[in-house]
Amino acid sequence: MNRLFIANRGEIAVRIARSAKEMGIEVAALIPPQDFHGPLPELLDYSVPAGSNEEAREMFLDPNQMVECAKQLNCDAVHPGYGFLSENSEFAEAVQDAGLIWVGPPAIAIQTMGDKSMARNVAENAKVPLSPGVCLLPEQRSLSEDDVRKIGFPMMIKAVAGGGGRGMRHVMDEASLEACIEEARRESLSSFGDDALIAESLITEARHIEVQILADQYGDVRALGERECSIQRRNQKVLEESPSKYVSEKTRSILYEAACSLSREVGYVGAGTVEFMVRDIDGGQEISFLEMNTRLQVEHGVTELCYGLDLVRAQLLIAEGESLSSLLPSDLEPHGHAIEVRLCCEDPFFGHLPQVGFIHALHFPDGPGVRIDAGIGVGSEISTAFDSLIAKILVWAEDRDQALDRLAVTLRQTMVHGVVTNLPLLVALSRDPAVERGEVTTTWLESSTPLENIASEVSLLSEAIKSGQWAEGIPLRPSRDSQTGVQFTSGAFVQDRRFFP
Known part of the structure; x- marks a missing residue:
């Protein structure tokens, strides 16, 4: 593999590009205007600029155009990332028909697991628990x-x-x-x-638990821990963590075996995720297969932090024919606890409606156990052409309590200026008692009011920004006027900290 075409954008394109370049592989991609001011352009060796975000979106969804872009840039491999065409079997076939390396599972596995009826049949054959x-x-x-x-x-x-x-x-x-x-x-x-x-x-009062798997071209499959993704809104994940505080050791063993058995049954190759619903019943835990995601997950970084692995690197090496035995030590075990939250341009005070605008100032903290996966930069214009996700904020620590503390501090030091985000919600989640106790199910977020826990803090923050005095110790996050609904701005705050528009 010499030159990789990344058929994606935003933070996942940045993530893939960094791993590929560390391996000495050149990288190329289509760049939409929304990514012009982010880190992606500087990482790419070759690129094709799109005229508009809307034009880019249409291209990202067109298998033929993506293959043509890859060929135009003289690439010999294609990584689909996630979203867009990542689980499109026709795209996988088109890439291989063009003589390019497909960094993903076989097209037939994508097609089979993408059809929920066929996926249930595979699960039954693999003796995976089903509702x-x-x-x-x-x-x-x-x-x-x-x-x-x-x-x-x-x-x-x-x-x-x-x-x-x-x-x-x-x-x-x-x-x-x-x-x-x-x-x-x-x-x-x-x-x-x-x-x-x-x-x-319908499995109610349940936890959403998923298992990360890696499989090579020779039939070897490994389970790399579980992630709990129970904090969701409208079936969209907001916070993910590993390991799960809820899952028992007995259930964990069953989940890993079920995920590996399913992957072998469908002839899977590469990185994938098998998702389950788990709930308490009769003094134990009941497992039900949900679906298989035949791609790299948004939350893959949580597993990477716990296992010390680079899953993108593993994907690329498996696509080149490497075996799991050469990639992973036989005694590989996870260490510590990792948590990820999704920073989205949504207003948590107004029904999580998508927001648009320009990013005038931006600050993500760094330090031990902190990882930021972002595809934006100062000057980026957030549009409705793409998903509202703009960054993933991840933390790792020796145990879950320390990880939650680190997440709370990291979020308090995060600042996005110029566009409304869900940062207040993420701050509230990091300090919510139910989250701390691990007592959340997939319906918890939509039936609870975590923002009320920081209402007084938001009010103080609003007054501070309104007066132009953003005192040290006040959380560095956007706020908004409760009456007008507009984002507060502070020129003094931006200039003093050198976050220039």
Whole structure:
């Protein structure tokens, strides 16, 4: 592998570029205007600029254009990152048909695990724990009495080709079943061009636990710990950590074996994640397979911090034919505790609506056990063309309590000026008693009010910025006027700390 085309943007493109360059591999990518002022352009050896963010978005979603970009830049390999075309089997095939190295699993594995109906069949064959479920036939508007009895309520209707919460409905009783099926079909068809659905038991009061796996081209599969991703909003993860405070050793062993068995069954190669729901039942813990992500996860850094590994480097070496035995020591064990939060341009005070604007000033702290994965810089324009995620803030410490303390301090020293972010929510989560105790499920965030825990602090911060006096010790994070909803600015604050627009 001599020159790698990164079919992605933002922080993940930066992340991949850094690992590739450390290995002596040249890197190339398409650069949208939103990334012009970030770290990516300086990392790239070759690039193609996009005329607009919207144009770039369309190109990132077009397999043929991405392959043409790779060929135009004389690349011999393609890394898809995550999102966009990373789980598109046609893209994987197009890359290989063009004679390029595909840094990912086989196209058939992507296709199989991307179809929730086929994925359930693979899980059954691999003897992976599954919740009761059935596939809905085309035009099927309801379920038979036997199926309803088998699945029970609450029930989940979800798109076979879906993801990200789209084409998904929670059904609490039989009276709303037909309407939920119709809504899910319509949304699934609109989002994925496919209205096939699955009905399965809705696992409530559960934890979202996922297992990171690595697999080589020779059938060897290793589980690299679990991550807990239970703190979510509308099926979108907000905070991830490893190891899970909740999972028992017995459950952990079952999860690892299930993830490896599933990966072997589908002939997986590369880095992947097998996701499960786990809940308390009858004095023990019940496991249900959720899905497999056939790509590098957003939260892969949590595993890297605990295991001392570079998963992107591992992906590249596996794509070149390296075996796991040559990459990983046989006695590899995790150490310490890692936590990641997602910094997004969303307003947590107004329904988490996406925000746009220019970043006038930016500060991320550094220090022992702190890692920042970001694709933005001063001058970056945040648009609605892309996902609202602008950075991932990760911390590591010897134990979970220390990691939470380090996260709280790191977030208090983070500053994004010029665009509204969810930073106040992240600060609140880092200090929430329920989070500290590890007593959160996938429904906790949407039914709780962590921001109220820092309401007085936000008020003091607002007054300080309004008067132009941002005192030392006050959290360095954006705030906003509770009446007008606009972001406060302070020229003195920006200039004194040399965060120039």
